[in-house]
Amino acid sequence: MAHSLNRRQLIKMGALAGAGVALGPHLWVKRSLPAYAQGETIRVGILHSLSGTMAISETSVVDAERLAIKEINAAGGVLGKQIEAIVEDGASDWPTFAEKATKLIDSDKVATVFGCWTSASRKAVLPVFESKQHQLWYPVQYEGQECSKNIFYTGAAPNQQIEPSVEWLLNNKGKEFFLVGSDYVFPRTANTIIKAQLEALGGKVVGEDYLPLGNTEVTPIISKIRAALPNGGVIYNSLNGDSNVAFFTQLQGAGLGPDRYPSMSVSIAEEEVQAIGPEFLEGHYAAWNYFMTVDTPANKKFVEAFRAEYGQNRVTNDPMEAAYIMVYIWKQAVEKAGTVEIDAVRQAAYGQTFDAPEGMVTMNTNHHLTKYVRIGQVRSDGLFEVISATDAVDPLPWNQFVAETKGYACDWSDPAKGGRYKVEA
């Protein structure tokens, strides 16, 4: 039985071979990458989940960031240098985010970092960026109640997405709300805000439920919704990722259509609609600052560039747009400061404006962007019909409906004010 004698050897070989096939090319590419010698490029970090649960959302954000960098490089780079992106995988694991952030700062000596999606990952890297006096650009809509000197937030603050959408629902769709969310901080905090807001504005929460991230068994929730809203009502949905698919297919399966049960989602964008299937979502609503269908020249250019780079079937969405914006704002700030030095860039970033796909945005001294709020309704092709749009809304990181933070604001341009100060009435 000589063949079994050699099996170890064979397996070893097979494995090596497999590895070779999968990786050989990458090794090659890696080594041939920077055509320009060290020091002639400016390194920036890109830190998102490329594996694990969050990869679903975060990989496209990376695509957008890479696109922006590529465009900037093609246009001559920044300060005459090319930008070199160092990509790290946060692997949907918060400690890993912290580890990789440290690595980018300490080992790679990057000029700045673009990254994170979940608030948990942002909270995990926040101490790293603060203790190392470094800088993170964060592209996703979030729950607010934070204003770090070391982070620029280019997604919506609650008053730029959640609050206007609740108001719109109250005005147009009904007063009884059922809140569904994934079981983590953004939905929980968002719902805290919504409850405070509804109380102030005369709405009512009839039920609330949370699904563990990634869970797809939504039968009990559907039952609860039917029980709590027998005659229809508003579903406010902050479910993330996978769970949405189950939720909407079953919502339809159970006969709860958007006519009687309109839903407002704050984590469903074009990509998710594709994954869920437009036929399940048609007629439901989402609130964002940007939709792929926004009709601006800048957006047209953005979408075209993106599709040319990644394929005609790809779609763009709000976090991708926010990610695209932040790379440009950083570039403008660096150019204004004339250096990549963190503090100078931070100062220079204040007041930067950018003709973004969603419209003209401005970076505030509270590290958030002034943005447009839009309500979209899902069309049969899976894109959104923008049915309501506001003028640019200034960001309020500290929520004005929640008692603890009412009356607080943030201003990093003034050392006397800082991250959380009481506004004089």
Next chain:
Amino acid sequence: MLTAAPAATRQILQIQDLTVSFDGFKALNGLNFSLDEGELRVVIGPNGAGKTTFLDVLTGKVKPTKGRVLFKGKDLIKLKEYQISNLGIGRKFQTPRVYQNLSPRQNLELSFNPNKGVFSTLLGKRDLTDKIDALLETIGLTHKDRIPAGLLSHGEKQWLEIGMVIAQDPNLLLLDECVAGMTDKETEATGELIQSLAKDHTIVVIEHDMVFVRQIARKVTVLHQGALLCEGSFEEVKNDPRVIEVYLGSHKAKG
């Protein structure tokens, strides 16, 4: 039948009306049995008579459906396996069962330990090397004392397990087919070993090898269909027609 035991010898084991039933099948059926201290008893009986099941009850592996089992006056039925073992009952299984990843030496050491609590095992100090060496010599495994016991041949495992029971130094030794797979000479050696052990231990031996039974037997108990068929000296039992009928076979019984 034999004369009743003298009043001076205490009965170490008393079993009354022992019944074990598995889904209605009675492996033991109203068995009555008793054993004097210091006795060497051989139990024979057809395959499936319930001999092993009997030992299973004695060691706590099987809980009886009915009946009483008293060992040194204590009821064994409520006790757990390890408690019974610590009361002084040691067993060799029918198919040898040794710790495969421990060497014969370690197997014996494990059985020698007198205090088997968690902390006494952890903190206790003992040096048993000499005792173990002697025992290894007795069971003929001196030259294989360091290899994992799982690699021993069948016969060697039999020997090792006998050694483990001896090391345990129980009051009552239960030996289930301990010479199966041994050569005639080794069987004889085992017989001698058992007889020397019998000087200060109570022993129950289960066997099918009639030569061996004749060598060691004083009193023989025959089980059949879970109950006592007969009891007596080797010659008495051997010539009992019922025993010949169900067990020995009519033509040429070995021994």
Next chain:
Amino acid sequence: MATPAQRRDPNSRHKLLLEGGILVGVVLALIFLAPAMVSSFRLNLLGRFLALSIVALGIDLIWGYTGMLSLGHGVFFALGGYALGMHLNLQLPDGRIPEFFSLYGVTELPWFWRPFYSFPLTAIAIVLIPTLVAAALGYLVVRNRIRGVYFSILTQATTIIFFNFFNGQQRLINGTNGLTDFRTLFGINVNSSEMRFAVYVTTIVFVALAYLLCRWLTSGLFGRILVAIRDDEPRVRFSGYDPTGFKVLVFAASAGLAGIAGALFTLQTGIISPNAMSIPFSIEMVIWVAVGGRASLVGAVIGAVLVNFAKSLLSENFPEIWLFFQGGLFLLVVLVLPDGLVGWVRTQGKQLWVTFQLWRRRLADTSPA
């Protein structure tokens, strides 16, 4: 495969001395040489991975030696981590409560946080809470003779319970985000380099202590009974031992080690979150031990450090496809090195040594000619 159970031959003293010498040598090298040789970032990683090797030791104790495969050690790890995390979160000026509470409108510190103001109580909690939880769980499980996959699945169920609980209780323990944003310990900035080095050294000391503890438990008669339980637990009962006590003890001990590891890891990573209680992390722990070599304590430490460094380096160099390697690595180890690295060194190393000796002898024979 077989345990390297210690043989009491005349030169066992000699061997013990040698082992002690090597241990001291390694500890000293880690403390004095490593910082000089690697960047502070890598040193910090090494510190973390050494912390993880403490859990690995615990897993080896229960899985490698006793045969209890726990797929839930992340819970004990996280309990230790949370205990220290709470203490670190409470390093605040008078009466203020950790910032995250305000997110959920909590204004009063939940009662169970109070003891963690005190470092001694925290230190006790780090070890004691996991140990007690494990002892209670272990007792219930082991007493009912739940073994093998049933035990593994049960630990997994426990993990899910704890995970969902910690993940869902934002108002008590900050949910998914976990505890982070640590600033000071004993009034010293936890991010200062002195503090970092002190923690690094502490970790090494704890690894050494954990090693000694496991070494003590696994050598001698006690260790042999563990192996016997792994091989044939029912038989052990007939030998007069009650396996329950033994199993509960090692399970609790390994949970205690996990708690310590969790605390040291949290301190060095700056965050503890329910992710540490996720199933994959617990499985990874087992993989470290398998890679290093089951039933080898050195193997557990080496496995934990190597696998984690491999993971770090692979994901840095191939952020997009590193999982291919990680998965391939596990496959390779299981198929090609069934006894782990240490097992491989033991067998192949011996062979190489023999070949080398032969070769030397042949050389010596031929050279005069």
Next chain:
Amino acid sequence: MNTEEATATQNLSQNDSRPLLEVSNLKVYYGQSLIVKDLSFKIFPGQAVCLLGRNGMGKTTTLKALMGLLKDCTGSITFNGEPIAHYPPNLRARAGIGYVPQGREIFPRLTVEENLLIGLEAAPAKERVVPEFVYELFPMLRSFLKRLGGDLSGGQQQQLAIARALVADPKVLLLDEPTEGIQPSIIIEIEEAITRIKQERGVSVLLVEQYFEFAQSLADYFYLVENGSLIMEGLTSQMDEEKVRSHLSV
């Protein structure tokens, strides 16, 4: 020992001079150690051959090697004129080698009936019924058809193991201590049955046995193994009992 002479005698006693099973230069290693050292022997159709030897001498190892269960073994095995050393165990079984292993190796969580049905896997005929004669030989089996194999008593399991090998109608039976744990009366019956099978169907038997009388009365020819080598062989009828016994004791 004059091997040629013995073989000649052996050949004389057979009509068919071609051996059914021929093993030459069999060597088996466990890791580094050589357990079976250069063993050669033959079995003719309808012949019963006995392998004698003390504990740990390599008898079981030899049978396992014949079944193809061990990986580190060299040498040639010819069965029915065909070299089978490269066959996996299942093909050897299907070729007509029946095996009753030491330690019974009953499938514990299959019923007695299922254990017998599994035995039929190697049967040349395609019909899947357990032949009646095994129940006649072991009446116990019939009454316990639905019982789990693992629940049987030791001796019952041994009987089942023999029955399992017999149902497949093998050309040669490898029996590793088949009488172990079996009550005397059934041993007698097994002996008679094997003699009958041997005579009526021309089945050959390779027997490993410690029960000397049993081996003596069943086998036509014997080989004595010590430390993995053959040290004596011959017709059982002409066996020097004293000498053999002396080798069997320590």
Next chain:
Amino acid sequence: MTLLFDSLFNGISIGTVLLIAALGLAIVFGLMGVINMAHGELMMLGAYTTFVVQNGFRQLGDPWRDFYIFPALIAAFLVTALVGWGLERGVIRFLYGRPLETLLATWGVSLILQQFVRSVNWVLALRLGGFGLLFFGGWWLLAKRVDWQRIKGWVLTLLLVLSTAIVTVGGRVLAQTYALAVTQPWFGAQNKDVTAPRWLRGGIPVGNLFLPNTRLFIISLTLLCIIGLYIFLQRTRWGLRIRAVTQNRAMSACVGIPTRTVDALTFAIGSGLAGVAGVAVSLLGSVGPNTGQNYIVDTFMVVVVGGVGKLLGSIMAALGIGIANFLIGSGTLALILPGVPLLTDTLNFFATTSMAKVMVFALIVAFLQVRPRGLFPEKGRTVDA
């Protein structure tokens, strides 16, 4: 009454999903003893197969596009069975008798499969295919030489290096020539949309209730799988062979069972069932690289709670867990058991999906305390002996 029926139906709905996901595992783990952590990823492959088949049928136009589900079932079964077969031949068979090692190895496999669907594009696929062709083809050709054993070592090394080099260079050339067309991932990291055919959307109103068609479909599919499995295991000799092989592989070979074939086939069927489960799951949730991860723990729980190796046990356990999940998670239990304030409060506390999970798993832990070997434990002498 409606409440009861509603709970029952919803509980069964949840349970059948668990069950169909667990069926394959009941074979692979329950019967074969392989702790297959890649089971979820096999489901995921089944779901991706559905996605591909669906897209194929969309091209075909109208009457066809609504019937993709049936070919998808077959395709998913075949694809995953094939992968399972390869997995058994390449990995699992070296690990029999070492169940815990199978856990580690299949964990590795699951990582690889996850990454595979994220990264696979034409370049990678062609590279792998080309490599297989060159390396194994070369091996096959050269192995016919008489002096093969002698030259094996270095020839294989050479082949390895050569074929790796060729596919590497080939891949690069390909990538540069055709750019996006070949480098664009087939699926990417994003979730994919599998839409139930039109006739599966909506549902049947029964009185106050609404029975969604997809659920009814999955329930029927599960039933069908169970019946098929039952016939396979009980009415053919395979069931017996599989059980024999897992109980004692060496002895099975000695009685003439082709153990390799049995092992490979069994594993392939178990994997194929995972694929079928993948189709079912794709109708409910998302199709993405992590699809399988959500099921793995629950499916093991089902198999274990039922009693390892007992098909009936798995069925009961799945339904039980499903119903418990619904009753607790939807707060129905709190409605059914009013009156006792403390109990109602507790139940309400657990009446969110997230906390219901805590409760259900706590119940499982408690259940295993009472029945340490599941609903239908192995009985007899060999257990705990």
